[in-house]
Amino acid sequence: MTGVTREVVLGLDSVVKRFGDVEVLKGVSLSLHRHEVVCLIGSSGSGKSTLLRCANLLETVDGGSITLFGQSLHDARIDPILVRRHIGIVFQSFNLFPHLTVIDNILLGPVHALKRNRNEVQAEAMALLERIGLADRAKEYPDRLSGGQQQRVAIVRSLAMQPSLLLLDEVTSALDPTLVGEVLDLLRDLAAQGTTMLIATHEMNFARDVAHQVVHLDGGVLVEQGPPAQIFENPQHESTRAFLSRSR
């Protein structure tokens, strides 16, 4: 990292998560600073998704602690609903609301969670749709859109909440190879604008281009962390080398 110390947005300290007898996260520690992009790499089942869900309180942790802006999320007085309004998450399977049009998908959070004025948000939402080139599809239902379009709408839906950070859970893994590019391009744009993002991904070239830090998870353990140049060109750990050679 550069010498400038920046505010830590999300902090994980020895986070442990179990599903029954299986320990999925075995004490992971990680900090995400403002305007920083961190990519999580690792094979399927290494705990990337679980880590993101824990950060968003969609899963409870069994050990360690998570802080958002220095506030522990395990404090009984913390309202998970308020936490989630500051953390956007985009899923592998889009999860757009099929009964709502594209524009209503985007408006739902700002209007019904943040209680903002509908017309005001509508203008913002249209501007976001304009940016991803889907303004003319605003009135359509999600199942009329291609996978790549749906995923971009899902990202915009999260952005409309104006989150402090965005979690992306393998957002291109369910897409046709031809549609991956348009989603990654949007994420590159966001990174260039300084959006704070924690990205679980299998797209190594993308991680190399965009990430400030790359984190390799293996079997629920943070094996290695560093700038992309170090991780991709000169991995220190044997399991990272093995993973990268398999991913090429």
Place this chain on the structure above:
Amino acid sequence: MAAQIDTSSTDAPPSLFAPRRRLLFTGRRGTVASVVSTVLVLGGLIAVFYLSPGGAAVRYAYFNPHLMWLAFVGDPADGLSSVGLGILTNIWMFLVCEVFILIFGLAIAWVRISKTPVLSPFRILATVYSDIFRGIPGLLVVALVGFGVRGLSLGWISNQSPAVYACIALTLSYSAYVAEVLRAGIYSVPNGQIMAAKSLGLSNYTTMRRVILPQAVRTVIPPLLNDFISLQKDTALASIIGVVEAVNAATIFQDSKFNSSGLVVASLLFLAMTIPLTRFTDHLIARDRNRRLAGT
């Protein structure tokens, strides 16, 4: 060399023609076949109806046009209630019950689904309620409420008209079914939808109201309307506690004229009431499907 599957056979190309017997009932021959079978089946039924030894007696007892009309309009001077007016009682009872059943059924479903600790006594109550009212025949619920509550002599509570007790009984009985239908519908919404709603910082109530219920309703409409079609017919149970609705009027007519044509009139009126609802259900399903496929 290993055995190879040969895909470039030099044999004659395979025949793609259907066997002759399968072509017997296609094209114009098919039309002829369907006309002939319709005539045979319907003609056979009508023949049985007309030629059976008791046919004439049954036709007189059930299908006498003059008496059917008399049952339909009734004759107050003769103490005969009108079956035609009686069905209006069935209709309003159905409409009133429907509203309360939806509200009550949704409340029960919601309590049974919720995980809030405060609601745990209600959760147990709701489960017991569902078990009890799905287990007791509707006829008995109507009788118990209709005679029982009046018997309590509780002033205002015991002084309602029989139709009110019938509505209460039907609501109690059907809410238990409808709650289960709604609960199944709510559970049918994929977990990813709930996660997406939660991740937008929506409250539990808003998630239910804006994300889960609108999707659940879609899956639930056919079974729900099925229950309502059944409810329309079960309003006839009110007759046993003295509500003068279509079936009761027809029975009074039967007792005084020794003729059952009124029952057929009531049957036809019930059909006239239920068929629009079944058509409407199909229409809703088709509209929803088209709208989503057209993406407008």
